[in-house]
Amino acid sequence: MFQTFEESASPEQGPPRLAALRDVMKTQALDGFLVPRADAHQGEYVSERDARLAWLTGFTGSAGWCVVLADRAAVFADGRYTVQVRAQVAEVFEKVDWPETSLADWIGGALPHGRIGFDPWLLTVDQLRALRDKCPDVTFVPCENLVDAIWEDQPEAPAAPVFAQPVELAGEAHDDKIARLASGLGAEAALITLPDSIAWLLNIRGADIPRNPVPHGFAVLHGAATVTLYMADAKLADLGDHLGPRVRIRPPEALVDDLSALDGPVQIDPTTCPVILAEALSGTPVEAPDPGLLPKAxxxxxxxxxxxxxxxxxxxxxxxxxxxxxxxxxxxxxxxxxxxxxxxxxxxxxxxxxxxxxxxxxxxxxxxxxxxxxxxxxxxxxxxxxxxxxxxxxxxxxxxxxxxxxxxxxxxxxxxxxxxxxxxxxxxxxxxxxxxxxxxxxxxxxxxxxxxxxxxxxxxxxxxxxxxxxxxxxxxxxxxxxxxxxxxxxxxxxxxxxxxxxxxxxxxxxxxxxxxxxxxxxxxxxxxxxxxxxxxxxxxxxxxxxxxxxxxxxxxxxxxxxxxxxxxxxxxxxxxxxxxxxxxxxxxx
Known part of the structure; x- marks a missing residue:
């Protein structure tokens, strides 16, 4: 079967893992740490490796946050999960109705001054901006992911093979999509971080995310109607010549350096672009929606x-x-x-x-x-x-x-x-x-x-x-x-x-x-x-x-x-x- 029925999280795991996280926070001189239900691509679903919120707190909903301070910790969940969060999360975590109460409002009341760490791959430009605007006396510090530091049996990153979606089903060749989207850019290039946007643009599919046929990766759409795709070669081995000459392949680890070397303004979607990638750009980015978001819809x-x-x-x-x-x-x-x-x-x-x-x-x-x-x-x-x-x-x-x-x-x-x-x-x-x-x-x-x-x-x-x-x-x-x-x-x-x-x-x-x-x-x-x-x-x-x-x-x-x-x-x-x-x-x- 595709579906399994084992219990993937439980309230009992929360207290000892919370204590371990606080010990690491002390070594980093941090008063708090943010744990979003997110990966670097900001999709709704995450791989087992990126399920940090569930691992730490027991909460397995598809959206949420945890804020850990030295003396308080809270799990934020929306109205879909009111019953679920109470059942899955231990009493050591406060349960906060979100977005009725925002992270910034809660942090402002719980920690008027201090240093809160965050993984810059997991926070978007808009999210960090909102926190800094509403909590001016709190310093938000980019750092290594502290949950990863205590998660001893963390799964490996997904690496499923990528395959082509036939043009008969896609309805438009990917070269034509690239040219169409490139003609509407308001910058020299656009960074695309959403896996489904990349899959749609290039007429490819994958299996890195459970239940969603998309591959993990990043892409840069250039104004000259070409794409640089940041994805491991091993995942692309079955594609043959599907991508063609308009698409250049680069290893994912080259992305940050490549972004810093781009000339001219680069378009980012602040709602999905990780902080680390926006800050890698040499100039001020142009903020606009993901160029594939509306055409895909x-x-x-x-x-x-x-x-x-x-x-x-x-x-x-x-x-x-x-x-x-x-x-x-x-x-x-x-x-x-x-x-x-x-x-x-x-x-x-x-x-x-x-x-x-x-x-x-x-x-x-x-x-x-x-x-x-x-x-x-x-x-x-x-x-x-x-x-x-x-x-x-x-x-x-x-x-x-x-x-x-x-x-x-x-x-x-x-x-x-x-x-x-x-x-x-x-x-x-x-x-x-x-x-x-x-x-x-x-x-x-x-x-x-x-x-x-x-x-x-x-x-x-x-x-x-x-x-x-x-x-x-x-x-x-x-x-x-x-x-x-x-x-x-x-x-x-x-x-x-x-x-x-x-x-x-x-x-x-x-x-x-x-x-x-x-x-x-x-x-x-x-x-x-x-x-x-x-x-x-x-x-x-x-x-x-x-x-x-x-x-x-x-x-x-x-x-x-x-x-x-x-x-x-x-x-x-x-x-x-x-x-x-x-x-x-x-x-x-």
Whole structure:
């Protein structure tokens, strides 16, 4: 299997490792040390070698920080991990709601004066700037990573082989991408640090990051439409002549010296560029977004076609899984049984390259843990009368999928049905939305929450994230969230996943992937240009959890039309047993 279930961290490890870190801090004359959940490339996912936050504190969430002082230590986690951080992290660490309380605010109150060390490969230009601006009396000192100094069995850095992504699936030759991006630079060159940006630009993929088909490396895009790629030769051995003459290969250890020797202004993205690389430049850098960030997010026709094919294939696997699940007696399965069966169905497509993230299989109270990861320790039976939340996805060579379904096990309760229906109303509202070009995710986000707000309910995560084309399942820069300020453009793929979570009882989330597209003009339309969403995910929604009396006529029509389309698209892809189940699951409400 791709997924494993061992406990990778525990609260017991925190106190002795914290003590060891403080001993090293004393030898460096430091009053504190910063431990981000980050690597030098600032991607969301990190390799085992870079999982320093989890190793030190026990917290395994995909975003967070730890600040260690001589007499206090705190773990910062956002609303997705409120329950998880309390369960995983020992009492010696304070738990801080972040970003409601920023690192700088906490440090300013805990250490008005002093010296705090940080690894300059792991802090970005923007992060350090914010800390220095808000804590003027604290000196932030670049130093060797002190966690590495005490981590005796730290894994080796990943070195997976790199392979080419066929142009038939990429939709554009990498030479053309290089020329297109180089023509828009506002400097002589641009430093690219994000692995998925490099993978997209050069039409390559890798396996250095779990669940995300990207290689570790750095690149410099030059104004003359060439690229210098900083990656070990051994990783590139299988590429043959794919990269071609526009791409020059250099060893990663040459990067800092090479940057210092560059002539003319160099563009960096301050939100992702490590401090050490920005400071290596001989002149003042030009600050601008990663040049590949937006072009990568706006998929071309080939990428969209591939994504549609991947979703249809994945939908058939999901339907086979759901049909099997419905045939099991309540209480007979564990959360791990669910994960294993779902992965087996995806593997049965003979096209699965990896899962796109660790499958979330949360029954009852575990469903209320937004990013729950089942382990042998937390595994529980899926009980009668409970909800089962399954959030999962696959990495296929033609596309990346991400889907959440909440399933009734036995007879659902009235509170669960009401909450589920309100979540569904939010998902439908986004799916049906038409909106003027130029609006951003923050403008769309309230439509997903309105039905919940009417009942005094809400959820603590964004409504949607960008998704790559056989790349990272979480992709910027667009998102549907209060923080989503990037205008939505035709070709962007996003998730649509409102939810509701009753801590200690149940969790609900319904997720489809959607693509932004041009909306047909309406009679009498006065808005110059409208956009809408194309649904990409075709899997039944559990109507046993729907209170049809809460639905408006348009909402009911959308749900019934969606299920009719699911049956038409997926029915021919499954066998008679799954097909019979699908027909019942898609009956109109």
């Amino acid at each position: 706006v998929k071309n026709a080939a990428e969209l076609d591939g994504t549609r094919a991947a979703h249809l294939r994945d939908a058939a696997a999901m339907v086979r899984f759901l049909a099997w699940l419905d045939g099991q007696a309540p209480g007979s399965l564990t959360e791990i049984d669910v994960v294993k069966r779902l992965e087996a169905e995806r593997r049965g497509t003979n096209a699965l390259r990896d899962i796109s993230f660790e499958t979330i299989s949360g029954s009852g109270p575990n469903g209320a843990i937004v990013h729950y990861r089942v382990t042998e320790k937390t595994n529980r039976r899926v009980g009668d009368g409970e909800l089962l939340l399954v959030d999962s996805g696959g990495q296929y060579v033609d596309g990346t999928t991400d889907i959440t379904r909440t399933i009734a096990i036995g007879q659902p309760g009235a509170e669960e049905r009401t909450a589920f229906t309100r979540v569904l109303q939010g998902m439908i509202a986004v799916s049906r939305l038409r909106f003027p070009r130029g609006l951003a995710g923050r403008d769309v986000d309230p439509f997903a929450r309105a039905a919940l707000w009417q009942a005094g309910l809400d959820y603590g995560h964004g409504t949607g994230h960008g998704v790559g084309a056989y790349l990272s399942v979480h992709e910027g820069p667009a998102r549907i969230a209060r923080t989503g300020t990037v205008p939505l453009e035709a070709g962007m793929i996003l998730s649509n996943e409102p939810g509701f979570y009753r801590e200690g009882a149940f969790g609900i989330r319904i997720e489809n992937l959607i693509a932004v597209r041009e909306a047909p003009a309406l009679p009498g339309q006065t808005v110059k240009a409208l956009l809408e969403f194309e649904t990409l995910t075709w899997v039944p929604i559990d109507t046993r959890l729907v209170d049809a009396d809460l639905l408006t006529a348009p909402e009911r029509d959308w749900l019934n039309a969606y299920h009719a389309e699911v049956l038409a698209r997926v029915g021919p892809q499954v066998d008679d047993v799954a097909g019979a189940w699908l027909a019942l699951a898609c009956k109109p409400v």
